Structure formats: structure tokens, C-alpha cells
Amino acid sequence: MSDKNVMVVEDNEKNRKLMRVILKANGYNVIEATTGEEALNLLKDQKPDIILMDIQLPGIDGITLVKHIKADATTNDIPIVAVTAYAMKGDEQKILDAGCNAYISKPINTQELPRIVEKYIKKL
Numbered sequence: 318m319s320d321k322n323v324m325v326v327e328d329n330e331k332n333r334k335l336m337r338v339i340l341k342a343n344g345y346n347v348i349e350a351t352t353g354e355e356a357l358n359l360l361k362d363q364k365p366d367i368i369l370m371d372i373q374l375p376g377i378d379g380i381t382l383v384k385h386i387k388a389d390a391t392t393n394d395i396p397i398v399a400v401t402a403y404a405m406k407g408d409e410q411k412i413l414d415a416g417c418n419a420y421i422s423k424p425i426n427t428q429e430l431p432r433i434v435e436k437y438i439k440k441l
Contacts, residue, residue: 320346321344321345321346321366321438322345322346322347322348322363322364322365322366323340323345323346323347323348323365323366323367323368323369323434324347324348324349324350324356324359324360324363324365324367324368324369325337325340325347325348325349325350325368325369326350326351326352326353326355326356326368326369326370326371326374326379326382327349327350327351327369327371327400328351328352328371328373328374328375329371332371332400332423332425333349333351335425335427336369336400336425336430337349339425339427339430339431340430340431340434343431343434343435345434348363348365352374352375352376352377353374353376353377353378353379353381353382353385354376354377356368356382357377357382357385357386360386360389360391360392364391364392364395365395366395366396366438367395367396367397367398367434367437367438368386368395368396368397368398369398369400369421369430369434370382370383370397370398370399370400370417371399371400371401372399372400372401372403372412373401373402373403379399379401380411380412380415383397383399383412383415383416383417384415384416386416387415387416396418396419396437396438397416397417397418398417398418398419398420398421398433398434398437399412399417399419399420399421400421400423400425401420401421401422401423402422402423403422418437419433419436419437421433
């Protein structure tokens with residue numbers, strides 16, 4: 318069992334399951350949240366090593382959630398990777414400006430996901 322925890326904030330069950338399977342196969346513990354509110358509640362008790370953040374969430378959207386996390390002294394050092402179908406020109410910069418460390422577009426590249434997670438966890 319890994320001592321590295323990855324929080325997946327994703328409202329789509331298929332995407333969440335895909336990320337969970339990939340991450341667990343690569344030895345990570347997975348913490349799942351389906352909404353921004355749920356993620357904020359989980360972060361009160363747990364501090365993951367990295368957060369994979371969907372941008373289009375019901376309720377609190379991913380950009381707003383990233384800003385909340387980065388504004389909180391207890392969570393602002395957690396790397397956040399946006400995982401999104403947003404692919405419009407300028408969206409990547411908007412996501413990075415909000416505080417995300419990186420950006421993965423959907424559909425998820427199953428080889429790229431563990432490499433990106435490892436890259437940001439190693440920086441800790």
C-alpha cells in the first residue's frame with residue numbers, strides 16, 4: 318500500500334473510475350469527491366499529496382475550488398492538476414492562473430496520468 322494519496326475531484330463516474338483504476342494500479346491511495354463542497358469537507362480531515370481536479374463541477378466549479386484551496390494556508394501547498402474537457406484557446410492559461418500546477422485534457426491519456434502525478438508528487 319502506498320503512502321501517497323491522490324484526491325480525485327470528478328463528478329463523472331466513468332472518469333472517476335478510470336482515474337481510480339489507473340492510480341491504484343500505480344500504487345496510489347485514492348480519495349474521491351464528486352463535488353467541490355465534498356472536496357472541501359474532505360480536505361478538513363485529509364491532506365492528499367496531489368489533487369486531480371475536474372473544472373466543470375456542479376455547485377462550486379473547479380476554478381473556484383482551486384482558488385479556495387490555494388487561499389487556505391493548510392492546503393495551499395498541495396499540487397493541483399486540472400483534468401478537463403475545456404480545450405478552448407486561453408482556457409489552459411485561465412486554469413494555470415487560478416493556481417493549478419498542470420493541465421490534462423480529456424479524454425484522459427492513461428499513460429500520461431501516472432507520469433504527471435509522479436512528477437508533481439516528487440516535487441514535494
